[in-house]
Amino acid sequence: MEFFLITLLNSLSYGLLLFMLSSGLTLIFSMMGVLNFAHASFYMLGAYFAYQTGLVFGFWPALFLAPILVGIVGAITERYGLRKVHKFGHVAELLFTFGLAYVIEEIVHLIWGRAPVDYRIPESLNFTLFTLFNTQYPAYRAFMMLVSVGMLAALFLVLTKTRIGMIVQASLTHPDMVQALGHNVPRVFMLVFAGGCALAGLAGVLGGNLFITEPGMAFAVGSIVFVVVVLGGMGSLVGAFIASLLIGAIQTFSVALDLSFLDLVAVFGVNIDPGSTWYGGLSITISQMAPVLPYLLMVLMLIVRPRGLMGTRES
Amino acid sequence: MRFLYLVFSLILCCQVSCSETSKEIKIGFVEGLSGPFANIGEVALRHLELEVEAVNRRGSLPDGMRITVLPFDNKTNPQEALLAFRSALDVGVDYVFQGNSSSVATALTDAIAKHNRRNPSHPVLFINYAALDPALTNEHCKRSHFRFDADVDMKMAALTEYIAVREDIESVYLINQDYSYGQAVAGAARSMLKRKRPDLSIVGDDLHPIGRVKDFSPYIAKIKSSGAQAIVTGNWGSDLTLLIKSARQMGVDVDFFTFNVGMTGGVSTIGEAGIERVHQITNWHANINELTRNNAALYRNQHPDVFEDAYYGSVRRAVRMLEKAMIESGGADPVSVGSALRNMSLTDDTGLVSMRGDNHQLLQPLFVSKLVRVSPENGLIGVENSGLGFKTVAEIPAEKTRMPTTCQFE
Numbered sequence: 251m252e253f254f255l256i257t258l259l260n261s262l263s264y265g266l267l268l269f270m271l272s273s274g275l276t277l278i279f280s281m282m283g284v285l286n287f288a289h290a291s292f293y294m295l296g297a298y299f300a301y302q303t304g305l306v307f308g309f310w311p312a313l314f315l316a317p318i319l320v321g322i323v324g325a326i327t328e329r330y331g332l333r334k335v336h337k338f339g340h341v342a343e344l345l346f347t348f349g350l351a352y353v354i355e356e357i358v359h360l361i362w363g364r365a366p367v368d369y370r371i372p373e374s375l376n377f378t379l380f381t382l383f384n385t386q387y388p389a390y391r392a393f394m395m396l397v398s399v400g401m402l403a404a405l406f407l408v409l410t411k412t413r414i415g416m417i418v419q420a421s422l423t424h425p426d427m428v429q430a431l432g433h434n435v436p437r438v439f440m441l442v443f444a445g446g447c448a449l450a451g452l453a454g455v456l457g458g459n460l461f462i463t464e465p466g467m468a469f470a471v472g473s474i475v476f477v478v479v480v481l482g483g484m485g486s487l488v489g490a491f492i493a494s495l496l497i498g499a500i501q502t503f504s505v506a507l508d509l510s511f512l513d514l515v516a517v518f519g520v521n522i523d524p525g526s527t528w529y530g531g532l533s534i535t536i537s538q539m540a541p542v543l544p545y546l547l548m549v550l551m552l553i554v555r556p557r558g559l560m561g562t563r564e565s
Numbered sequence: 566m567r568f569l570y571l572v573f574s575l576i577l578c579c580q581v582s583c584s585e586t587s588k589e590i591k592i593g594f595v596e597g598l599s600g601p602f603a604n605i606g607e608v609a610l611r612h613l614e615l616e617v618e619a620v621n622r623r624g625s626l627p628d629g630m631r632i633t634v635l636p637f638d639n640k641t642n643p644q645e646a647l648l649a650f651r652s653a654l655d656v657g658v659d660y661v662f663q664g665n666s667s668s669v670a671t672a673l674t675d676a677i678a679k680h681n682r683r684n685p686s687h688p689v690l691f692i693n694y695a696a697l698d699p700a701l702t703n704e705h706c707k708r709s710h711f712r713f714d715a716d717v718d719m720k721m722a723a724l725t726e727y728i729a730v731r732e733d734i735e736s737v738y739l740i741n742q743d744y745s746y747g748q749a750v751a752g753a754a755r756s757m758l759k760r761k762r763p764d765l766s767i768v769g770d771d772l773h774p775i776g777r778v779k780d781f782s783p784y785i786a787k788i789k790s791s792g793a794q795a796i797v798t799g800n801w802g803s804d805l806t807l808l809i810k811s812a813r814q815m816g817v818d819v820d821f822f823t824f825n826v827g828m829t830g831g832v833s834t835i836g837e838a839g840i841e842r843v844h845q846i847t848n849w850h851a852n853i854n855e856l857t858r859n860n861a862a863l864y865r866n867q868h869p870d871v872f873e874d875a876y877y878g879s880v881r882r883a884v885r886m887l888e889k890a891m892i893e894s895g896g897a898d899p900v901s902v903g904s905a906l907r908n909m910s911l912t913d914d915t916g917l918v919s920m921r922g923d924n925h926q927l928l929q930p931l932f933v934s935k936l937v938r939v940s941p942e943n944g945l946i947g948v949e950n951s952g953l954g955f956k957t958v959a960e961i962p963a964e965k966t967r968m969p970t971t972c973q974f975e
Contacts, residue, residue, distance in 0.1 A: 253790035256815075260782045364638075365604035366803065368872070378816060385789055386816030391782075461779035462803055466600045470779060505771075505783035538743060541774050 252383040257502050259382075263391045265498025266398035267460075270453035271471060272478040272490045273405065274446030280485025281422055281442045283340060284332065287347040290472035291354035292447040296320045296454025297463040298362055301369035309372035317451040324447025328440045351468065358465045366464035394456045401452065402491065409487075418442060477548045483561020492559055497544045504543055507536040590632045590897045592617065592692075593658030595649045595673065597641030597665050601776040602802040605665055608829050609694065610636055612877045613662060615867055616884035625888060627895050641665060641776065643672035650676050654689070659899050660887070664695025664714070664879075665802070666775075667746040671698065671705060678707040678975075690899040692887070694879040697799075697824070698745045699753075699968075702924040706972035709899075711906055711925045713879040713886075715848055717746065717799065718968050720931065721753035723961040724822055724846040727933045728795075729761040734820060736768045738793035740784060742804055743772035750799030750824070768793045776804060781811035788817060795820040806830040813838050820844065829873035832936065833949040840953065843936040848929050849878025849915060850955040852945045856914035861946060874948040882913050882927065886920065918963060924972035931966055933959040 275289045299316035300309075307315065327350065335342040370376075371390050379389040409415040421428045421438045429435045458467070478497055482489030511532040512522060522529055536543075551558060594613060596606040617632045626632070637653050639646035646669045653661060663673055670693055681688040691710045693701065699716045715723075728734060739754050741747030751770055758765055768791040771784060778784075785808075788796060796819050800808055805825055812819070813835055821843045826832065827850055835843055851861035851874065864875035890905035891897055910919040918929040934955035939947040947954035 253786055256786045256789070257783060260780075260786060264780060359599070363603075364599040365607055366601075381816070384816075385786070386814070388814040390814075462601070462807060464601060464603070464803075467779075470777065502783040505773075506787050538772055541777055 252385060253506070255382055256385050256387070257506065258499075259387060259391070261499040261502035262495070263395050263498075264502060265495035266395050267453055267457050268474065268478055268498055269491050269494035270398050270401060270456070271450055272475050272482070272494055273402075273487055274449035275475055276479050276482065276485055276487060276490045277449075278443055278446040279479065281418070282332075282439055284343045284347065284443075286443075286446070287344065287472075288327075288350040288354060289347075289446070289450055290468040290475055291351045292320050292324060292450040293454040293457070293471060294358060294463075294465070294468035295323060295354065296451030297369060297458025297467065298358060298367070298454075299451065300455040300458060301362075301367050301463055304369070304372075309374075313452075313455055316455045317448040320451025320454070321444040321448030325440050325444035327447070328443035332443070333436065333440075351472070355465055355468060362465070364465055366462050369459045369463040371459045390460060394460065397452070397456060401449065405449075405487070414441075474544060477544045479558075480548050481544075481551050481558055483558025486558065486560035489558055489560030497547075500543050500547065501540055504540040505537050510535040588628065588630050588897060590626070590630055590660070590891075591656065591658040592632055592634045592660045592662055593650075593653035593656075594634055594636045594662045595639050595646060595653055596636070596663055597669070598636060598638040600640050600642075601804075602641045602665055604829055605802045606638075606641075608873050609664060609877055609880060610634070611868060611871065612864070612875070612880040613884065615864060616881050620884060620888050623888075626891050626897070630891070630897055639663070639669055641669060643669050646672050647676050650680075654680065657687075658689065659897060660690050660692055662692045662694060662880075662883070664693055666744075667696040667698030667701065667749075668744050670696030670701060671745065674701060674705065674707050674710045677709050681709050688899045690903050692883045694877060694883050696746070698749055700745065700749075702926040703971045706924050706970075706974065708925075708974045709903065711883075711903075711920065711927075713883040713927045715929065715931055715966055716926065716968075717749040718753050719926075719966045720824060720846045721750065721757055722968070723931045723959070723966065724797075724844075724933060725754070725757040725761050726961070727844075727846075727959045728758065728765075728797075728822060734765065734795050736766045736791075736793050737795045737797050737822075738769040738771075738788045738791055738819075739767060740769070740771045740773070740788070740796060740798050740800070740808065742775040742800055744775050747772055747775070747799055750797075754797050773804075776802070778804065779807065781808045782815060784808070785811045785815050785817055788812075788819070789815065793819060795822055797822045799824045801825040801828060803830075806834045809834045809839075822846075826936075827876055827934075827948065827955060829876070829949070832953055833951050835936070836951065836953070839936045840938060841935060844933060844958070845935075845955065846931060846933050847878070848931055849876070850932060850934050850957070851875065851948070852934070852939075852954055852956055853915055853932060858946055860914055872949060878913070878915065878929075879927070882911065882918055882929065885913065886911055916963065921967075921970075924970040926970070928963040928966055930963050931961040932957050933961075 271293055275286055278284055278286050296316050299319045300312040303315045304312040331346060332343060335346045375390045375393055377389050378386040379392050380387050417433055417438060421435050425435050478490055478493045482493030594610055598606045614634050617634050621631050637649040639649040650673060663670055674691055677689050677691045693712045695714050697717045699718045702712055702716060739751045741751045823845050826843055826845045851857055861875045886906060886909055890902045894901035894905045906920050907922040910917055915930050918927055920927050934957050936953055937956045939945040939954040945954045945956060
């Protein structure tokens with residue numbers, strides 16, 4: 251029971267972090283049709299910016315400053331990069347963001363070096379929030395969940411209840427009409443892109459010190475974010491939310507399962523000799539396969555339901 | 566025109582012969598200098614540069630030769646390592662240093678042996694200062710490979726000797742990286758504990774992908790629920806610091822038996838919570854004797870601003886033995902230096918160390934140490950400005966660490 255609850259909490263906090271990351275990506279995609287390959291790089295920038303501003307101002311100002319800075323970088327990227335290549339079609343945009351990911355990684359190498367930087371959890375949050383049975387639950391994880399949920403609520407309110415949200419949603423489906431009504435649609439696009447990047451930046455601020463801040467962190471989460479978006483359905487925020495929690499749960503719970511195919515066949519009374527050629531492959535446990543499972547799920551999803559859990563379009 | 570050719574060829578001739586007379590010995594440091602293990606690579610590079618500078622300052626090498634260290638990034642990946650080795654060859658390195666990740670070491674040892682077979686005029690020696698897969702000095706051994714750290718079996722034998730007398734520990738959990746080295750650690754721990762402590766139960770045996778896990782909390786939750794009293798791990802670099810970080814955050818109250826906790830970041834991550842609980846098995850730590858304390862101070866003085874403290878005894882031994890072998894063989898030719906290295910002995914700060922001729926494995930005293938508080942009163946020195954340092958709890962003499970080998974050089 252203790253194990254189940256703790257793992258559930260861990261999977262929730264991981265899933266919510268994933269959601270913070272993927273919500274920006276799915277928002278940008280649904281809005282502009284751009285699959286932003288550099289999205290995880292903005293996550294990394296968030297962590298590094300928070301580290302750097304944190305050295306000067308401390309963690310709390312950095313929590314707000316870093317995502318804003320990332321948002322500004324995102325806005326510049328859209329205004330002077332994506333918008334220029336937009337007329338050459340989606341392939342050009344895709345290639346642009348793909349290249350951008352490498353450029354950002356090299357810039358991070360140049361400025362902060364190749365080794366991890368010492369970006370720490372602030373002392374004010376470095377304590378045990380509560381003790382469940384006899385496992386301590388760190389306050390920082392709870393804080394991370396709080397921020398993610400707060401962000402989800404804020405995002406939902408902005409998109410559904412405010413004027414800006416209405417214009418954004420309208421531009422999503424009827425850009426020409428919105429333009430005709432006198433709204434500056436390119437600027438709306440820029441805002442959405444900046445907002446999406448800022449969300450990734452916020453995830454970086456929170457994830458960077460919980461895990462590790464190093465130039466490889468973008469690459470490490472980059473692929474899993476795409477899994478979340480594909481699984482949840484391209485452009486669906488609710489889908490991304492469900493998929494994030496699902497993947498968080500799969501990754502944390504599968505670690506606990508020491509079952510292998512050997513155990514499965516043993517149920518049917520088949521015992522495989524450790525010397526046999528099949529033994530090595532069949533003795534791999536689910537916990538060893540944990541990192542592959544999300545990708546397996548993505549492949550299955552693409553076969554069974556290509557538009558994802560909540561997706562609306564087929565391609 | 567003819568005259569010009571003549572002048573040019575004369576200049577070329579001179580350059581070739583000039584470079585012949587004051588030969589520069591090139592050590593290629595082919596190590597992971599980017600990615601999750603970059604910080605570990607940089608620490609080892611600073612160790613190597615420090616020792617090489619000392620050799621150059623002594624001017625002890627024959628014919629006034631000097632050593633230069635050239636770093637090449639292998640991204641801790643076997644394929645990348647082969648590319649890095651290629652570029653090292655292009656600038657003409659004579660010695661390759663590598664240690665982080667046994668899978669990289671295995672790829673390199675093959676590539677170097679193949680290179681030596683095809684280019685007998687320009688052979689290369691492989692100096693392994695930290696890759697511990699036992700296969701490298703057994704079934705996979707190569708004449709051009711020399712290992713200066715004790716392998717997994719030697720270290721695990723020493724560590725389990727200590728666990729065997731710790732009768733308060735009744736259950737252990739094994740967690741290791743899922744590649745040749747981590748599997749070797751888990752395998753050795755299982756078989757040796759079974760023999761030395763039949764009553765002790767191994768309550769878990771996990772292998773996780775190397776350098777990919779950013780959040781160890783699911784593993785820690787699993788360890789917690791298994792009720793283990795101790796964790797045995799061969800993890801290194803960020804895989805170790807992140808594991809310890811999660812364990813500490815979740816308040817797991819266990820003993821740690823590690824191979825590498827003294828490596829950069831380990832001690833400062835666990836902090837006070839690790840006192841008397843965190844152990845390591847190494848060939849060197851600062852508090853063995855006066856000489857090791859001096860060497861630690863030397864490193865600190867040389868690098869006042871870096872985070873880490875001296876860690877690699879094996880790097881110093883490798884450079885010192887190379888120096889001795891070059892002096893004995895009267896040159897830097899890797900083949901004659903290689904044969905001088907075989908069966909060579911040297912007195913280093915922890916005592917006499919010797920290179921086995923039958924499998925090119927260095928025999929050296931090993932130390933099980935535990936984390937303690939340091940102070941001027943107890944005379945111990947700490948690491949990473951943490952006020953904590955290591956204290957020997959068991960010493961294994963060099964000759965006791967000798968293991969049977971299956972190595973047969975081609």
